[in-house]
């Protein structure tokens with residue numbers, strides 16, 4: 001199958017990415033799947049809090065099953081793929097002297113980082129996304145996530161070198177299109193920093209398409225892969241709707 005720019009493809013990244021030529025994309029930005037383990041068994045009020053916030057979908061009667069899902073780390077169906085199953089392919093398709101941003105929580109950061117270096121990437125920076133909201137946790141509320149910034153080849157500057165590595169962008173809390181959906185504005189910052197108009201941005205785990213939409217708004221080309229029909233449909237719809245070009249002056 002020929003993979004064309006400005007499309008999202010339904011299928012498994014492990015197969016689809018093989019269709020991309022070596023060094024054919026300018027930037028990778030992805031919020032990748034991994035198990036979200038809570039870090040211990042919870043009781044009483046904590047059990048209630050963990051399942052009564054953003055994870056509660058069906059009201060109080062279903063808190064037990066929500067809790068079981070949280071314990072299994074299953075915020076969505078397809079999140080048990082290992083970093084080692086895709087990382088070296090991401091490295092292969094990225095052009096030399098380019099950047100790659102991967103979103104991850106604290107628990108999985110070490111594994112992700114080690115796998116990235118095993119695949120040939122070099123560490124560039126660790127960004128912190130201040131979400132503006134926090135989810136309950138017995139060991140401090142979770143108010144941030146991490147974005148591991150990697151490079152392939154030589155180090156190159158970001159476009160705005162005056163920007164802090166602490167990114168404060170409000171999380172999407174109402175009408176979420178995906179259980180872990182990310183704000184388009186956050187993805188825009190990463191894309192604007194490490195690419196130029198007409199560059200090709202790849203998101204191998206596109207979900208509801210936030211990265212791809214950000215790329216489109218910034219006049220970049222995009223390629224996305226998503227295995228789940230439900231999120232593929234949402235992303236495809238978002239990408240065909242009329243898109244306002246981003247108001248950011250500095251492309």
Ligand SMILES: C[S@@+](CC[C@H](N)C(=O)[O-])C[C@H]1O[C@@H](n2cnc3c(N)ncnc32)[C@H](O)[C@@H]1O
Nearest residue numbers: 012013031078178181182205207208210226227
């Ligand atoms: C963390 S979510 C991405 C959410 C996205 N950032 C958004 O804003 O909607 C990761 C996505 O990867 C998808 N996924 C998991 N395994 C996959 C695979 N092998 N191939 C393609 N997509 C996969 C999941 O279905 C999920 O939608």
